[in-house]
Amino acid sequence: MAKPLHIVILAAGEGTRMRSSLPKVLQPIGGRPMLSHLLDTARAIEPQAIHVVYGSSADAVREAFAGQQDIRWVLQAERLGTGHAVVQAMPDIPDEADVLVLYADHPLVPVEVLQDLLAKENSELTLLTLFLADPAGYGRILRDRTERVTGIVEQKDATAQQLTIKEVNTGIVRARARRLRGWLEQLGNDNAQGEYYLTDIFAMAHDDGVPIETVQAPESQDLQGANDRIQLAMLERRYQLRAGRRLMAAGAQLADPARVEIRGQVAVGRDVKIDINAVFIGDVELEDGVEIGPGCVLQNCRIGSGSRIKAYCVIEDAVIGGDCDVGPYARLRPGTRLADSVRVGNFVETKNIRMGGGSKASHLSYLGDAEIGAEVNIGAGTITCNYDGANKHRTVIEDGAFIGSDTQLVAPVTVGRDATVGAGSTITKDVPAEHLAVSRPRQTAIKGWRRPVKSKGSTDNPAKPDNPDNPTKPENKD
Ligand code: UD1
Ligand code: CA
8 A cells, every 4th residue: 555645845945046026936837826836736646745845935925825724834944955944844744654845946747747756656765857958957866887876966066077967856756754854864064055955865875775766757848947037937838838738628729829828727618719829817718619819818707609709809807698799909897797699899998887688889989887788789989987086877778779979978877778879979867768869069050161271471370260250260369
């Protein structure tokens, strides 16, 4: 039977190379902290316990994971090295357990790789190594003539000869707790960085005659660390590629899997089409046959089946029914609820509204705090004046109403069922059902009116109009 497994995640480092006020383990990948990815992986192995050694920006780190009861937090008050970090967790780990050490700055290690490591059940010490064309920065694996591991040397302590070694330490180690405890007790800090290196246990194991097994990681990119922003960006790309592949496996067609950004959870139905440069944030659900145009940003929303979101829409906290057309260039703000077959066209902004089935707002409108029925037509340039400077008010537009272009609806106001509002109206009073409301000056036509002409010799002053009927005659006399 497998021994109880305790996972220790080292997450106390400051991440100085990030040059950031955010602690390294909270730097995001796919929109969430690096550490949360590793925690997911750790949980997938179903260990007996997960210990997270934390230290720098302690409060921020704890707060980011508040409520995750399965984490055993271990404070490393002083960051004296990776060996010292593991020592902090050991009092809580029984001798007969197996310990798997993970580094929080290697957040994308695939669970299968860890399972390979754990499969070596009889080994007392197993190490995950990696071959890198450019091993700079990593600890190098030292082997003797028979290929047995004899130790690990850190970059800063390595000789020129050792620096040419391409097999590196991922930091991921699995060891019997009893053995590990013994080696950790012997660690010193007489090295280039004055730190207690976890990596020094390998030379001790070798001296003790304990065979060190290695698992060579199959694919390098997932296992690389994130010490600086360049490496972080590389891991981000890696993560995005994986996330894109998951969407494709679930039935979405991505125009280019290298040009989609997933910063949260995206659920897709069948035959969803996603064009380039779409960004998904939070929880997004795209039902069967949804089409997302290029450059759209969708945050926490659900799009019903067959709806088309055209280029460059920004949609946040919204629920969109089936067979809708949105955009291009529409902005749907929080609280937008569209029923089926609704059209919200270009340069339309909505906020906290409901629109019933078949309604349309095809161009250039602001619709906020409104209850819009079914089969309503909202003309171009319609504005709900929902804010009086102090409070927000609601606009109600009942089924079948027709709002002419360039209408202002001064809320609170109701336009009744099948009512019509003439273009250019400012509606301040309720419009009864089936009525026409128009509020604009009557049009006048002036016969024979002549436009002003420039007087001779004048350069910039407009001519004085000589037509006594000219309504544009200036008021001020000189
Ligand atoms: C470490 C390894 C190196 C390996 C590399 C892989 C050691 C001595 N070196 O080097 O062999 O190739 O990782 O990326 O282990 N941490 C603590 N407390 C500390 C110090 C570090 O929790 O006192 C944590 C960090 O937050 C980080 C991890 O341990 O998650 C590794 O520390 P880091 O300083 O990044 O080690 P490297 O120099 O990268
Ligand atoms: Ca590191």
